[in-house]
Amino acid sequence: MAKKSAIAKNEKRRRMVAKQADKRAALKAIATDRSASPEEIFQASMKLAQLPRDGAKIRIRNRCGVTGRPRGFYRKFKLSRIALRDLASVGQAPGVVKSSW
Numbered sequence: 351m352a353k354k355s356a357i358a359k360n361e362k363r364r365r366m367v368a369k370q371a372d373k374r375a376a377l378k379a380i381a382t383d384r385s386a387s388p389e390e391i392f393q394a395s396m397k398l399a400q401l402p403r404d405g406a407k408i409r410i411r412n413r414c415g416v417t418g419r420p421r422g423f424y425r426k427f428k429l430s431r432i433a434l435r436d437l438a439s440v441g442q443a444p445g446v447v448k449s450s451w
Contacts, residue, residue: 352418360411363404370405374398 380386380394403409412423414430422431427443438446 352413352420356420357413357418360413363410366402366405367407367410370401371407374401374405377401 377394377398381391381398383391386394411420412425412428413420414423414433415428416433416437417430419430419432423429424431424434427434427446429437429443434443434446435448437443438448
């Protein structure tokens with residue numbers, strides 16, 4: 351099980367990303383627009399730099415929904431490889447059958 355603080359910090363980042371998504375998208379559109387004046391581009395990039403870093407989508411870490419483990423993550427199930435194997439072996443992961451031969 352991951353530290354509770356790491357899980358909480360990641361959830362805080364998710365909320366911040368959702369809250370700032372529109373503002374960041376608008377500023378990025380101005381900053382990457384070639385038809386805008388250099389002053390507008392500079393102002394947009396400065397405002398973008400003023401925003402909190404945790405508001406960027408890239409800062410979110412994929413974590414297992416059961417254990418909070420950050421590595422070995424399957425996006426389709428939102429579970430780590432270990433949790434997926436445990437759930438699949440008892441038949442609780444839909445559409446997954448553990449192979450044996």
